[in-house]
Structure formats: C-alpha cells, structure tokens
Amino acid sequence: xxxxxxxxxxxxxxxxxxxxxxxxxxxxxxxxxxxxxxxxxxxxxxxxxxxxxxxxxxxxxxxxxxxxxxxxxxxxxxxxxxxxxxxxxxxxxxxxxxxxxxxxxxxxxxxxxxxxxxxxxxxxxxxxxxxxxxxxxxxxxxxxxxxxxxxxxxxxxxxxxxxxxxxxxxxxxxxxxxxxxxxxxxxxxxxxxxxxxxxxxxxxxxxxxxxxxxxxxxxxxxxxxxxxxxxxxxxxxxxxxxxxxxxxxxxxxxxxxxxxxxxxxxxxxxxxxxxxxxxxxxxxxxxxxxxxxxxxxxxxxxxxxxxxxxxxxxxxxxxxxxxxxxxxxxxxxxxxxxxxxxxxxxxxxxxxxxxxxxxxxxxxxxxxxxxxxxxxxxxxxxxxxxxxxxxxxxxxxxxxxxxxxxxxxxxxxxxxxxxxxxxxxxxxxxxxxxxxxxxxxxxxxxxxxxxxxxxxxxxxxxxxxxxxxxxxxxxxxxxxxxxxxxxxxxxxxxxxxxxxxxxxxxxxxxxxxxxxxxxxxxxxxxxxxx
Amino acid sequence: xxxxxxxxxxxxxxxxxxxxxxxxxxxxxxxxxxxxxxxxxxxxxxxxxxxxxxxxxxxxxxxxxxxxxxxxxxxxxxxxxxxxxxxxxxxxxxxxxxxxxxxxxxxxxxxxxxxxxxxxxxxxxxxxxxxxxxxxxxxxxxxxxxxxxxxxxxxxxxxxxxxxxxxxxxxxxxxxxxxxxxxxxxxxxxxxxxxxxxxxxxxxxxxxxxxxxxxxxxxxxxxxxxxxxxxxxxxxxxxxxxxxxxxxxxxxxxxxxxxxxxxxxxxxxxxxxxxxxxxxxxxxxxxxxxxxxxxxxxxxxxxxxxxxxxxxxxxxxxxxxxxxxxxxxxxxxxxxxxxxxxxxxxxxxxxxxx
Numbered sequence: 060x061x062x063x064x065x066x067x068x069x070x071x072x073x074x075x076x077x078x079x080x081x082x083x084x085x086x087x088x089x090x091x092x093x094x095x096x097x098x099x100x101x102x103x104x105x106x107x108x109x110x111x112x113x114x115x116x117x118x119x120x121x122x123x124x125x126x127x128x129x130x131x132x133x134x135x136x137x138x139x140x141x142x143x144x145x146x147x148x149x150x151x152x153x154x155x156x157x158x159x160x161x162x163x164x165x166x167x168x169x170x171x172x173x174x175x176x177x178x179x180x181x182x183x184x185x186x187x188x189x190x191x192x193x194x195x196x197x198x199x200x201x202x203x204x205x206x207x208x209x210x211x212x213x214x215x216x217x218x219x220x221x222x223x224x225x226x227x228x229x230x231x232x233x234x235x236x237x238x239x240x241x242x243x244x245x246x247x248x249x250x251x252x253x254x255x256x257x258x259x260x261x262x263x264x265x266x267x268x269x270x271x272x273x274x275x276x277x278x279x280x281x282x283x284x285x286x287x288x289x290x291x292x293x294x295x296x297x298x299x300x301x302x303x304x305x306x307x308x309x310x311x312x313x314x315x316x317x318x319x320x321x322x323x324x325x326x327x328x329x330x331x332x333x334x335x336x337x338x339x340x341x342x343x344x345x346x347x348x349x350x351x352x353x354x355x356x357x358x359x360x361x362x363x364x365x366x367x368x369x370x371x372x373x374x375x376x377x378x379x380x381x382x383x384x385x386x387x388x389x390x391x392x393x394x395x396x397x398x399x400x401x402x403x404x405x406x407x408x409x410x411x412x413x414x415x416x417x418x419x420x421x422x423x424x425x426x427x428x429x430x431x432x433x434x435x436x437x438x439x440x441x442x443x444x445x446x447x448x449x450x451x452x453x454x455x456x457x458x459x460x461x462x463x464x465x466x467x468x469x470x471x472x473x474x475x476x477x478x479x480x481x482x483x484x485x486x487x488x489x490x491x492x493x494x495x496x497x498x499x500x501x502x503x504x505x506x507x508x509x510x511x512x513x514x515x516x517x518x519x520x521x522x523x524x525x526x527x528x529x530x531x532x533x534x535x536x537x538x539x540x541x542x543x544x545x546x547x548x549x550x551x552x553x554x555x556x557x558x559x560x561x562x563x564x565x566x567x568x569x570x571x572x573x574x575x576x577x578x579x580x581x582x583x584x585x586x587x588x589x
Numbered sequence: 590x591x592x593x594x595x596x597x598x599x600x601x602x603x604x605x606x607x608x609x610x611x612x613x614x615x616x617x618x619x620x621x622x623x624x625x626x627x628x629x630x631x632x633x634x635x636x637x638x639x640x641x642x643x644x645x646x647x648x649x650x651x652x653x654x655x656x657x658x659x660x661x662x663x664x665x666x667x668x669x670x671x672x673x674x675x676x677x678x679x680x681x682x683x684x685x686x687x688x689x690x691x692x693x694x695x696x697x698x699x700x701x702x703x704x705x706x707x708x709x710x711x712x713x714x715x716x717x718x719x720x721x722x723x724x725x726x727x728x729x730x731x732x733x734x735x736x737x738x739x740x741x742x743x744x745x746x747x748x749x750x751x752x753x754x755x756x757x758x759x760x761x762x763x764x765x766x767x768x769x770x771x772x773x774x775x776x777x778x779x780x781x782x783x784x785x786x787x788x789x790x791x792x793x794x795x796x797x798x799x800x801x802x803x804x805x806x807x808x809x810x811x812x813x814x815x816x817x818x819x820x821x822x823x824x825x826x827x828x829x830x831x832x833x834x835x836x837x838x839x840x841x842x843x844x845x846x847x848x849x850x851x852x853x854x855x856x857x858x859x860x861x862x863x864x865x866x867x868x869x870x871x872x873x874x875x876x877x878x879x880x881x882x883x884x885x886x887x888x889x890x891x892x893x894x895x896x897x898x899x900x901x902x903x904x905x906x907x908x909x910x911x912x913x914x915x916x917x918x919x920x921x922x923x924x925x926x927x928x929x930x931x932x933x934x935x936x937x938x939x940x941x942x943x
Contacts, residue, residue: 370825371827372824372825392827392829393824393825393826393827394826394827394828395827396827397827405825407821410819410821410822411819411821411822411824411825412822412825413822414815414818414819414822415818415819416599416818417814417815417818421811424808424811425815425822425825425826426825426826428808428811433808434808437807437808437809438802438806438807438808439806439807439808439811
C-alpha cells in the first residue's frame, strides 16, 4: 500500500462548499456543511445512512440544488444546473443507485452521457480499452437489463472514467468487487489522483477508507461532526466518529452440530432463454438446520439465477433439483415454497422485495399474509398486518414514519431492515437471502448480520448469497463459491481464507473443470459467459 | 420563469384535483369550440350542462345513461389496477346484449321470475367469454391484450349485425334489423314511475360496492394492486401473473356483459344493430377520470352521462353535429392526461439563473 500523500498546501482547492444547507419538506438533509477538496486528493465522506452524504453529492453533481450556501469550483463560484453541466465542468459521479436505461445497451448508455453524437463502434472500443485498463470487465454490446447489480456498477464507473473527470464522486463503489479487483480499482484511483484528479469517496468500509483516502469528513445528522486523516485512525475510532458510539460487534457463537437438511440442491441445472443470463450447471449443495452457508462470487456469475431457482420466481422443469424441507419443490411457485417454511430476501429492495408506493403495513401482506394469518374468508384483516408491521419496525429499529409510511420513503438501509425483519419474524425454517447488507451503513449491517446469526442459533437453516467476502467470513459456518454458473464444494469458513476464496471466484477450485488453482497464476477475475 | 419541477412524492391532493381541473378545462375549451362554430358559448354550455338535468325526468335520464358506464368502468378498473389493459369493453358489452337477448327470446312465452336473473347471468357469461379470448391469447402466446380486445369489438359488431339481419330478425318487424320486443318478464322493472330509469341502476351501484370490497379489502384485490404497481414484487411474493390477467379480463368482460344486458332489458327492450352506443369506450375514460376508484367512477360516470345528454341537446337546439359529444369526451381525457402531470410535478416560479 502506498502511503497517502498529503496534498500540497499551495494548490488552490478544486472544490469548496460553504455552508451548504438543503431542506426538504420533512427533513433537513444538510445543515451548514463545509467541505474542501484539493487537486489530487482522495477525500472520504463518512456517515451513516441518512446522514446526508448522498444529498451532498447530488448537490455537487447538480441533481438537486441547495436551499442555501455556495459552491466554488476551481476558484470560481458556480451554480450547477444539471448533471450535464457538472460533467461539462469536469465532475463525474458513480451513483449508488444506478442511472442506466435498462432497455439500452452498455455502449448506448455511455453515449447518452457524452456530449454530441459519438460513433457507437468507436465508443465500444474505447469502453473496452478503459474497462481493460482499470480491471472492470464490461461487454459494451450487452443490454443493461440483463446485467447484474455488480456489472451495472462497473458500467457506471467506466462511463465516468471515459470523460476524464477532474473530480470523481464514488458512492460505495467496491461492494461488488473481489478483493483482487478492489486492489486493482484502488491502484486506478491512486493513479487518477496522482494525475491530479480529485476523488470524493463514499464508503462504509472503514478499512478501505483507511487504505485509500488522504482525508475524511464525517457527517452525522446532516452536519459535519469531524475531520480526520484516516491513516492516523483505526476503523474503530472512525466508526465512533461516525455513529457516535462504539461499533457493535457480531457475536458469532459456536458452530452448531449440523441438524437435518433443510435445503438440498441436487444437480440443479437451468438454462435460461435470456442469452445474457448465466446458465446454472449441475449445482449440488446441502444446507442444514442451525448453520449459515454463504455463497461468494463476483456478480453476474449466476447468483441471480440461483436465487430465482431456489425462490421459485423462475420455476424449473423438474421437481427434484430443489428440495425444501424434504419436499421436491422445483416446480412450485414462490407462494407454495413459502408454505413449506422458506422465506427469502431478494437483492433488489424497491420493486421486488417491496412495492414502492405501498405502505409498510401493505408490504407486510406481500409475503406474510398466509403465514401470519392476515387473510380470512378471502378478505384481509388490515389491522393484523399493521400490528405485524409495527412489531417489525420496533424489533428491527426501522427508522420511518410508522406502518403507514410508503416503502419508497425509507432509506435503503432501513427498508432492508424492514424486509429482513418481515422475513425473520415469520420464523422461517429456511431463510435464503441475497446481499443482506448491500449499501447498508455499518450500524445497520452489524445488526442485520447479528439477526441472521441469532436466527441460526434458533435452529433455522440460512443461505446467504453475498458479494461481500468480509461479511461471509464474519457470519458463515461454511462458504461455497459460484463462478460461471457452477458451484464449488462448500468449505468450513474457519479452514479457508479470503485469498483462497478470491482465487476460487475465478472458477479455479480444486476439481473444477477449469483446472487446479495453480494452473493460472494470475487471479484475473473472469466474466460471465459472453 | 415557469418550469416543471418533480415532486418528492406523488401528490395525493393533486390526484383527486386533477379530474376536477380537467373538467374545468374541458368546459373552457368547450366554450371555445362553441364560439368557433359561431354559437353563443354561454347558451351552449347551458344547453349542454344544465338543461339535460332541469327536471326529475332529466335526472332520471342521466342516471339511466350513467348505469352502463358505471358497470363497464368498475369492471375495467379491476383489470386496469393490475395493468391488464382491456380496451374491448364495447365488444364485451355487445356480447352481453346477445347473451341476454338469447335468453329473452328463447323464453318469450314464459312469465317466470327467473328470466331476468338468467339474463343477467347469460349477459355476464357471454361478456366474460368474449374477454376470455384475449386472456387466453395473452397467457398462452403473450399476445397483446390491448390489440386483441380492441379488434374483437369489430367482430362483435358484425356478429350482432348478422344476428339481427338474419336468424334473430323479428318476423313481424317489417324487415327492420331488430329482434322482437321482449316480453314483460324479460324487462327490468322501472324504478320511478313515468321515467325510463330501471333496476339496472341498482345493479350498477351494487357493482360499485362489490368493486370497492374486492379491490380494497380482498386478498385477491391486493394481489392485483401489487401486480399493477410492481410486477417483480408480485412474482417475488408468488402471485401468479396469469391469474391476474384472467381475473382482470373476466371481471371486465362480465361487468360489461351485465351492462349490455341492462341496456336490452332496459330502455331498448330488444336487440338492434344500433346497440353499440360507445358506452364501452367511454367507460375507459370514466375509469381513469374516476381514478380507478369506485366512488370516483360514480361521479365520473355521471359527468360522462351528462356529456352524452348534452350532446343530444345541442344537436337538437343548436343544430350542431352529434359528434360534439365525442369531442367533449376526447377533450376530457386529453385534459385529464395533461393535468395528471401535476401529480408528479409542480410548477415553480424560479429566478432566471445564469
């Protein structure tokens, strides 16, 4: 790791924010925020969900306007009218929530962000060059709707880099990369910074901030609560600045002796009609009562398809490949599988895990109607759903305006807590969840992980599909890796390392068709089949 | 400078105000139309909006016209909420008239009290069967239900014509394309003596209440709302998309069929080739002006009925073409769609910026 170089004091700041205040009808998102970024500086913005980080970044990028306050860009006062204006100034942003058109291809999406009318063929070539140079594999001709969350993020990053920005804003960029790819990205970012580009880096991974960032500004409740030099801090001390108290630690507890098999995948193969999706090939896995099994992997290697096959959103042609509590259920729909005692949490919260425009009480009905007896005689007992939702809000400390609040009014982390709570409170015998803490702040993430461990300790079988290796190592008893639609044999988490799993993510595990890990020395991350 | 600014949240108030605004704009535009045609706009509006309801008979005619609109619209709303776009209520309405007429003609000599209920059932089944065609094609072959249901309207029209010009033609009807008049036992009872308002109005009000209970209180109605708002969430929850399509289309078809029954067993008393008065298409506008909400549909159907009656008035007294009704319907939908922009956006007066 190269030691962060403090930027020279003589250079004029690239970006200065003075007393930025943003008031929404119901909430003050930013309250007198000051921020200064010099050329070549990698500046971290730390804060919990709802601390006002995203609002501040949107103001800089011209998505929203501040209620008051000034912004100076390279010494001149500016009012950024729109993202297009921001890009003109030389500001690029990679959003946490993607701003891509799903029906267009990657290259078309990139073209839209560029001024003028670029030649698509030439642009595709440039995309390939940039993606190769920065270790962000992207196929420019694929349609965005067929890309996984991780691949979409890569498109966003590549799109920004193509415009040679002088300030790059990155909102949680590493959550979907392998450890090797994160290192590669950091090299890129350091290289960019050395070339004079300023970087605003938002992340909840404190060790990353420590490794990468020169300076950090901490936000809490819309106000700046502190500045620090991450190199001189510890993750624990930064967490304290951020959440105002010590970081909660998960109590993993002893691994239980494995109970009965709750989920068995017996040679699950599934070819999808979508030419860009990953086919699942001969997947075998047993998940026992009282254990957490994790599935690691780079996004786009079949995680979505696997979850849909287990959940029943994509029913199979045959019954036997998916066995839930001993029942061959490959052809059942998700409702029938829930009746067997399975609950599951998808990676998209808004629009799949919850209906955006509906209240939390109505969203409780979505999956809990049958198990919690909200239905009698074909009609809904709304008060029961409301009581259940209120219970869930309380038990999982969901910050919201109550059970009547619309799902879309919640921050991502709070909605995730609600969805996890909704599934966990149904006392499932088997819980399958994807990306349980994606984009969730440290406090909430620790809480969600602890809830999963508690659930396991109560005898539930838990399967977690996650792209965050640290998380899997923190909570899982056994870990398997998915690559190109194939699943490695699971290994006890205590007997393996992040490095090993990182190599396995390329599809190179002992006995895999792609050969032994030693066959290829470089752990280049492979991409979903083209 | 005036500009549109997205709202943080969809405005509930605006979603109710928008139909009112649209109605007001329709009136203003209507006055402009009258002026352009060289008529006195105030007199035009008076004839259009007030004279149809100046007495009890006028009001009863209004309710009479509103009856099929309400029935068709509430059925359509069930499907629309689940994004099932049944545009063919007009055809399902006509099949409803055919089903009901079949029963009436077959039991022409009978005076059993079961004839009317049987006609209701026959109308509903025939309308639902017509709607089952797009449902089947949609679920089996993913054929677009908008096109299929719309095209079936014209098939239904020709089918009705064939019946009244051919096998069902009244032998004593001087060769007019119409069936024999129904017997008394096949006619809906009149609600107010001296008017044409019949029991179909009660059926329509019942349908609105049933529609409310179904859409807002039942589990199936909830599933349909989810399917309409977030298809992926419905899939995740395990709600069958095909079932939503079937329920949406069959409900719309059955309701339109009952509306058709109430026309032939009500004011018409027979089936003719002029049975399609555009209720099925107008009901689409009613459903949207009424915000797919039963109470809103009640109000919107009265407004739409007023436009039908007003059109007849200005045709009679101002010598304007009958299509003036259609113009007003079109204006109303046009302004509604325009006003709906303000549900998600607001006007802001921003200072000009560099």
